[in-house]
Amino acid sequence: MKKSKVLPLAFAALLTTGVIFSDGLPTSAAGTALETTIPDKHTVSMEIGEHGSIMIDHQEYTGTAKIDLSRHSTVTYTIIPETGYRLSVFEYNGQDCLKDVSGQEFTTPYISDDAIFNIQFVPENSETSKQENSSSPESSVQGSDENSKVTSNQNSISEGSINGESNSGSEPPVLTGDNSSYGILLAAAISGAVIWITAKKRRKEAES
Amino acid sequence: MKKRVFSMIAAAAMLTACALPVCAEDQTTTITATVPSSYILTIPANTTVAYHAASTKLDGTVKVTGKLAANETVTVTAAAGDLATASGDKLAYQLLKEDNSAFTADTWTKADVQANKSTDVYISIAAADWDAAVAGNYTGTITFTAEVG
Helix, strand or coil: CHHHHHHHHHHHHHHHHHHHHHCCCCCEEEEEEEEEEECCEEEEEEEECCCEEEEECCEEECCEEEEEEECCCCCEEEEEECCCEEEEEEEECCEECHHHCECCEEECCCCCCCEEEEEEEEECCHHHHHHHHHHCHHHHHCCCCHHHHHHHHHHHHHHCCEECCCCCCCCCCEECCHHHHHHHHHHHHHHHHHHHHHHHHHHHHHHC | CHHHHHHHHHHHHHHHHHCCCCCCCCCCCCCCCCCCCEEEEECCECEEECCCCCEEEEEEEEEEEEECCCCCEEEEEEEECCEECCCCCEECCEEECCCCCECCEEEEEHHHHHCCCEEEEEEECCHHHHHHCCCEEEEEEEEEEEEEC
């Protein structure tokens, strides 16, 4: 009696399984999870050249510096060149932002990523000096930049071609190059004058 | 004794039923077997998207393998769920194919399955969307659905 109940049930189960397979394929779905993190702070790296500094929130920075800033914040940079210098390069992520510097200040756009600032300073009238340089080499000695003056003066001394280990002795320095030709001409003129005067004297003595 | 006799009679009856008469004329027996279709849908693994990445390939490919009948196809569709923080801030993204066209669905025929066709899927997030998004951890799910046609 029990067998007669079990067998039909097993047969029915077999039929059901077969229906699932033969009926076709059910729709199926599965998911791929995505994940990302947006930081709440970003690192700003600054390359600040010599002869100046940057002030951010009453903190002064020079040379190479890194600061962490809150995402979506704006920061105002106060640019402080040394006396006699001015800002020449202000790059934000490689982009020239010099024209966006108002007075001595620059306000960043909303910060949404790490950034790099490159800030450089030059002597105040270095551009003027360059222009004058092209027209007159001597004028390069002029200018308010004391370093330039020293360099130019040193150059003029070396260009003078003072030949000799020391000028402290009694012997006059031997001039070479262009200046030496003036000395030779001067010596020749003096010699000529001496010869002419001597010859004139002898002629007068002979006449008398 | 009666049972034994009954069993023998029953066995004899079954043998008689199975033994088909053979005639001199040729006869054919048609055998029909149905191999059911089956497929496996493979989808990319969970993927982490790097901050400010314009394009990120999902870790793995979309692929259909198995046995399809000649007239059957498997169409795989993808639904891009929100990429959002727990507090509800969202980060927009697109699903793209390798050729930068939008990935919404792809179909595998029997020939495609036999050729091991697979499709790379990319996540594309515009720089402006990255910049505008607020800080936080964003999670989401891409749901791939396969349907036999």
